[in-house]
Amino acid sequence: VAPKVEMAQRNEENVLALKSVEFTWPEFLGSSEVNVEDFWTTMETEVIEQVAFPASIPITKFDASVIAPFFPPLMRGAVVVNTEKDKTQDMQPVPGNGSALVRLLQEGTCKLEELGSYSGEELQYLLEQCDIPFSPEDSRDQLCFSLLALYESVQNGARARPPPAHFTGGKIYKVCPHQVVCGSKYLVRGESARDHVDLLASSRHWPPVYVVDMATPVALCADLCYPELTSQMWGKNQGCFSNPTEPVVSVSCPELLDQHYSVDVTEAENSVQHPVTKSATRRIVHANTKPDPSDPSAGHRSLSLCPELAPYASTTDSKLSSVRQRPIAFDNATHYYLYNRLMDFLTSREIVNRQIHDIVQSCQPGEVVIRDTLYRLGVAQIKTEAQEEGEEEEVASVVE
Template sequence: MQAITMIFGWTVFLGISTYRKSCLNCGMIYRYQEWEEGIHNFDDHIILSLHLCLMIRNALQTHTAISKVIEIIETTEKVSFPNKERVLQAYLHFEALTNHDYTYSCVSCGYSPAVVVMDLHKKGVFSMPLSEIPSPPDNYDGHVDINNFWEAVATEIISRGLIPCGRKNPFVVPPSYHHWAPWIGPHTRRSNSVLNTEFEKMQSPKIPNGGENDDDGDDKINEERLTDELVNLKVQEVRALCKQCGVDDKGSKVDLVMRLSEKMSDRVTYNKVFEKVWGASGGWAVITCPCGVVYSVKFNLRAESPRDFVDLLLSWKHFPKVSVYDYARGLALHANHRQPGIFAPFQGRLLDPTPENVKQASEGKVHVNMPWLKLPKMPADKDGHPLTGSSQHFALNDVFHQGNSKDQREVLRKLELVPELTGLINSQCVEQLFSGMRKNNYFLNVTTPSTHIFLQRNILHHYNIARNQKMKRQYSKIVPPDVAMQCDSHGRIVLAHSPSAGMTTGSSVKEQAESQELNDGSEQRPHGDFTSLHKLSAHKAGWGQELQDSQEQVLSQVLDETKSPTQHLAMVNNIILTHFDFWSLGLERDIDGTILNCCLKVIEKDNAASLQWILLPVFIPGHWILCTHCSQPISWPLDEACNE
């Protein structure tokens, strides 16, 4: 029996007692640890209500530190809480004992997305002197057991509630090169053995022979990052750093930075500069899908390089088809240096870097189609991606860094050269993620390494859940209440059944039309059949229905470009259609929204019951679906801002 402090809701109770037992054989202590009464026992001295724990979890999602939450409650309720650091540890204890799956995947893109976006949050760091990290064992090959590492981190968090204050915790997980793992979702990673080769950054930089393949892009990006950060330091700090590195400290700030940059090829100088610039870890690297859901996170011990992202990608079960990164050339070179031919063809570029292709790409006169991003290749390539069937891999630059490279050939890495990606892939989704996570730095960056990575992984987990729930709510608005939604074998949401006029996943419009003729008059498919919300797509052959002569004549008149674009042609409700509205019908993907709205108005009047299935792709920009009224494909490439 022991006096404790119980925090229940906004009230603090003092002098509460708990009972505990000890084993008669070994003396092990058994304590109260049940949640049925809505409370969480941290260390027999502090007990939190589950309501408070959930409120703290939600506060963290709004970038509010636990200490701020406590201060608000103390001021409002006129109560005094225990030490804020102990309350933080109590909350972490609660999260460590909660059965989180940490799936880290998107319900729209599945477990293995075909397109990923990568970047580094370099301001999310924890204090860690570089000199205190021990060298890895001689037999270390860069592989770490991900489950063992994260279980060790959770054990340290849990043990804080069991070991008395002031006693050394034997379960602390210090930063190290050989026992430090990223987090990758269980369905996304290849196995529990994942890569972390940061120890290779300690090696002396290689001297290139002048060829493109000689530069693996690893050390170069390290030094570039450090040089960029040196510019942000004050002149006095740069001058002091020059003295420490044995560099002439006379001259302007630019002169000092240039001298340090030249001297950083020496590993000793590099380490001194790194410790001065960061004074902590190297930030955390993430891989997300275009929806912004985080799939992988790696907490770097040293400055970022393409090596960190290649470690993550090579640990995936299925290598993405398109990798968007701010230094795509370095990513492709380093990946091909470690696993030749993985970014192919053309070193991950979209076209062969001939002078003619470079010129046409610079002028915007060439495009590279990737139809398999919407409709899987049939038959699939050998070792093709399960969602696309393609075996090609491309490394493309994000929008804000397309003009950074002086190499003219890098114009062949532009996103806008791919029609299937233009306007549909938000390459800045990671920056948007960081803009929110940056607001957590004021409390995360002062925590210990284990607390930092555990809490950050947990925050990203709840962030992913919130984004997935938002997408599910959007789908539920357009799916009838009697139709269930569930995940298929690839982790994407599908419908439990579809109407007889629906489309079979991955098949062309022509095939579906033939199937519909064969099954005319037959019963609907059983509820076990699935209709994917992501592969409702059509083939050009789907436009095979021949028009009658009268229809051909009307269509020719409507699309006649010699006519005045403002001439009135038709009126639906209060909407007047002109030649200009109909001219968009000549494009493959983009159709004027006015035309679609009028078509839907006509369909709504004629067959309102079919409208719920026509609206199915509203939240899936760029995808196709058959009209249940006329059996023709409809495209609705709405932007995310138009979802309402």
């Protein structure tokens, strides 16, 4: 339930048609927390009613702000969020370096709450640091607007992918290297980095390494949305392997190696420390062989920089599940959400059952398959030893 590496995948053609469903959004932006149990119970009840009473009218108006992601129960965090209501769908590309802006905010050089008190020269300095173009004749209001526009763009997860006309935005999900689904989100609006941050923040354990093709926007969005959390996970490195303002270097991450750990089950559930790596360090990386030249920190996020991650390089895009990637469009909202949840569950169960079968086949006499406290599969050797009192006890040693 706590993979060391999780990889993002998407299916933009797994959609819900909008011709018979109208999504509504709350007039007042409140909490982004969603009630997972309530949402899925409502979906199940609705589909049962449609079967029992075929003449009943399916849901035609749908509150998009209550849509919950799917998480295996043991991988779901105490608080699950969906911030789609906060996404700006029609945001245009904004000039500037988001990484530099986040750094200025972290250092305290730029304080948005004090922006109105900055002089024109101070604002121009900030814009220069963020590579935001401006004219000497620009007013203070124009300079402030340019800076705030870049901030909003980064917080929004950069520019969202436009969804196909008359359809929802598809589906994103994160999987472990074995392709078991760790969490999935069904999008109404176009995908942005903010959706990935929602999945990560809603997880019981934020993975030590998250591989996604939009790594920089995801990391910067997380820095703005969860500054206290990210300061513990990567400080001012913005999710990179090393400081993005310094030359690119290879980084060894020995905590990612397969080792035998004694898992402390008494550890606080809300601890930032990962139960497997025993470290608070997290990284947002990509597996692109040709990083985006317009992204100055892309080179610091390459999966190839870490030798311990080399075994995962071939799994990032070569094992896409054909079932999960199948194009499909629904007209009925309840059918759409329940079908996707069921497919996530069934495809994951098939993979786990195959793993158990393979391990059972490899067991030698006197060995049994077990799971540890984090539900990792292992093999235990049963040893019977006579005790001084004449009793016998079984000693199991886990072999991963």
